[in-house]
Amino acid sequence: MEKDYEEMMEEFDDMDADIEAKKVLIEEAKQIDESQDWNAVSRTINDLKRRWKKIHYSDSVYEDQLRDEFEGIIDKFYAKRDELYDENKKLKEQLIEKAKEVSESDQWKEATETVKDLMEEWKKIGTAGRQTDDELWDRFNEARQKFYDRKHDHWKAMNDRFSEVKDIKKDLIEKAKALQDSDQWKATSDKYRDLMDEWKSAGSAGREYEDALWQSFCEARQVFYDRRNEHFEQLHARQEENYEKKKQLVQHAGLIAGTASYTRENTETMKNLSVQWKEIGSCGRDKENEIWTSFRTKMDDYFDGLRAFNDQKHEDWLERMKDTIAHKNEQIANQKRQIQRLNDDMNGLVSESDLGDMEQEIQQKEKFISQLEKEIEDIESKINEG
Template identity: 35%
Template sequence: MSSDPWGRVDETGTVYVRTADGEKVAGSWQAGSPEEALAYFERKYDGLEVEVGLLEHRAKTTDLPAKDAMAAIEHLREQVAQAHAVGDLAALDRRLTALTGVVEARREERKAARARQAEEARRAKESLVAEAEELAGSDQWRSAGERLRELVGTWKGLPRLDRKADDELWHRFSHARSAFSKRRKAHFAALDAQREETRRRKEKLITEAESLSGSTDWGPTAARYRELMRDWKAAGRAHRDAEEDLWARFRAAQDAFFQARGEVFAERDAEHRENLARKEELAAEAEKLLPVTDVKAARAALRSIGERWEAIGHVPRDARAGIEGRMQAVERAVHEAEDAEWRRTNPEARARAEGLTGQLQGAVDKLREQADKARAAGNTARAEKLEKELAGRQALLDQALKGLQEFGG
């Protein structure tokens, strides 16, 4: 017979294990010595101890579900209870009991963690719903749409709540997205309709612009093109794919008209510049008539210059005032010379001038005589009054004499 502190083998080969409740049969051994029998059943105990240790490690360090852990504990507890091993079975049972407490504690921890996670998920989803409902009324179609898509991705990454709460929040979230999508669809449908109307309006403007492209009524047509451009800008934009084509056609019609007008104006400008050069020669010729010494010859020469001037035609607008001013200055000088010559040679005017001069001379002589008499008589006040009147008449006489000189008198 062989034994150790935890078991023994009797002479029949029966193996016993010692427990707090007394010895229990662990098994029998007929194939070898009692020592080998004890060693075999001790190895079975070591195996149980290893399994208990592994389960302890898994329960404490991994996410082993509590249900699976409890099933494993019960399985090992049954094996320990069956006592088919030699060793401190009570110690293994105590470890399994302690492990049960650990699993229960971890179950509660996980339950609390799931509750916290669920509460956090609920608050997160309520926040997403609130933001989605706010975005549902936004007119920032691009940014709001992108943000709603981001919110969907965030929602999918959150844990599910209990079915009722999750469904209610999802319904609100989905309704907000649908409301935004409906408003956006309506907005862009209206925008499409507006752009289509803009396209039709611009087609009409193009039709008129193309009909005017061959016009040679430069001023009114250019003014009408400016009005068409204002109408074009006021019409807004058509669809992007149509806008460029519409503008190209509208611009082509304008370009055809303005290019033709530019060519005509360029030719006209060249002609006007040539006319200016010819008129500058005539102005220089006219200016050689000054000062006027022979009125009749000057008038004849100026008449000839004027006829050639009128035959030339228009000059550039910015040079018109200057060149015409030169001719007008010569014309005024000749006209003034003619007036002076007429006054000098008119018999009636000379006679009137001589008569006026004689009358004024008589009045001056009479006033001078009266003033001298008054001063000689000592009547100073009368003398001064007469002398003032004399001064006025003398000034008129001097002016009349100057006019008379123009007649050669």
Template identity: 30%
Template sequence: MDWKTLQGYEEKYAKITVKPHKTFDGKVIEVLYGALDENGQPTLAVEGHEDGHGRWYGIESNGEYMMLVWQKPVSQGGDIEYGTEFRENAVEELEKDVRHKQELCRRVEMFHAGTSAEEIEAVKKEWEAIQNWKTAKEVEYKAWFDESLEKLEIRREKAVENAGIKEALVQKAEELKNSTTWKETQEAFHQLQDQWQETGHAGEKENTLWEAFKEARKEFNKKRKEYFANLDSIRAEVKIKKEELIKSVQEAMEKNANYNALSSKMDEWMNDWKALGSAGREWDDQLWEAFNGARQKFFAERKEFFKKRNEEFSTSLAKKKALIEQAKEIVATGNLDKENTEKMKNLDVAWKDTGYSGRKDNDRIWEEFKAVKEQFWEAKHQANQQRFQEVLAHKEELAESLRKEINQLQEDVFQVDDYEEVHEMERQIARKKSMLDQTKVDIEDLKNKLN
């Protein structure tokens, strides 16, 4: 029922409270009406007072009203009705249900193609078991829930298609695993692997199919390795050790930027290489090209590194000296305005962009720059403290003025009989209280800044 149909709600002293409620995207409404004073005359209803007032309590969402609690005035019998089985706890139950639906929406969004049909069906039943309060937020969540399920179904259908493709790849792998044409079959497995990676997720069958494919490939590789293992075990061992040396050089170049330390290591690896001997005619040239190529690359990079580093140090130092001069010019103006403040901040950003200036100069030049900056920021700090003191004094005067105005309005309201004028004065009191609260927050913030 609509609270506006209540007999007596529109009386002069009815108290109507409307509060927005974000959880279900609607409003909570409370109407206190029908209060009588000790002489049996209508009076302003006050919550908690024994003035015989009635109370209508409910919600509005999507233009629809729902009564939750309705206690009639004592003059009308004082009977109480409940709009739901949850009685006084209806709003709490509504909030819980709406949040539950939101959680289910998020859960469904996280579902993937491999999510089981049982889990999907369970979440649908969980949704259906939640009471529908017919609020705007529930309508929104229902659309979200349905859309997520539709997208999930599309992904599951695609997963079925992918599973068919991967089943065919597994079948081909099974056919290839016993082949003894090693080179061609190895290439064929590489192609199957590429096709597998290009194919999307296969849903619930993904792991099972992958294990079958991997097992077939593993069996082929095992047989291939066993075949070649006995051809030339000694040369194979030399080849492995030389490959390890190549890997050591390559990894060291990737991880170690200390060219001085790495130079002595290069000499050590070269001696190890000579001591190993031959890995066989088919591998020797290829292995040497890889090893020596990595060494020559290192020597070239080392030369270029030190040349470039020294140039960067010089460039960085020159840029930092220029920034210090700019900072000194700003400080010399004595101007602490927004423009100069922004310039000082930008100098810090520019300083970071100049990079490292070398062990000899980096710390020294930074201390010089920092000393100039501190002159500006200390002056800025002192100026801000003075400004905060002035603003604080103004805010405290404003707060005192608002308190007096509120007290006066609260006294005046009891002298007024006109209903509309009473409500207007109450609105003024509310506005000024809001202003006072914000002013108190501002005062506290200013005090924190001053401390």
């Protein structure tokens, strides 16, 4: 009887130990980190299940409750796994559709990068389940392979074209060399642009030859461009020198115009500045109009002033001539009055000697009047000519 009691107590102790062990496994199951990848979670769950099975099962309501709790926790993880599988399946199906779309592309470089990117995305997506993964991978890989097969066929055809393009570009290089020594800067530049257009239109001669051909073509063109650059550098230097010379002419013209002194010397100097301007040469399109406008303004200021000065000078001379004519007419009138008085006196009682003197005086006055009238006529003639 005592032995049966001891065995029963040992059995109860074993049951308690089993229950505690199962509680520990339940707590471990609750502590599983869901943020881990599913493979790690799966290994942990399998380990817990294996350890659970090793624990003796006693047919009791409480142990059934523990089992249900443990399996419920595990089932939640499997449910989340299934959700993850479904999500991963959808993501992979999206990549498959993108791969199918890009497999039809003729933009080889961009499409190749896209296919590579899709592959990298595929690797980052977790599993959708082994069987599903295999089926999805076959579909994805089929789309990729279709693109790579088309790309291979394309480049095979391109290789046949490379030889033809190589000959075309060699001919363009020879044409570029033939133009190197030309001094027809604009016309030759246009021809080089045409050669460049032909080069671009020809397409690629293939990676093996393209770089070397391009370098030869550029070197042939560069000989001309270096000569052209040197020519225009010298031209620009001359134009800059001309610009400085013309600025000095503008300054000189401005100083003379600013004096408002319209002497013969100043006028000759201004005319000489115009002659010098023409002899200097161009400053270049960008600066020529601006500096010419400044120079023309100074010249206009001076010669407009000169015209106004001459007009005023002429007006003053004309006024003086009119005053002179008026004065001479007054002299004529005065002489005529004196002649009239002498004639009146001659009708009076005068001696014969006085009469002779008076006649002589009248003749002198008439001669003076004729002289004055001639002077007036000359003045009026000058006025009409002016």
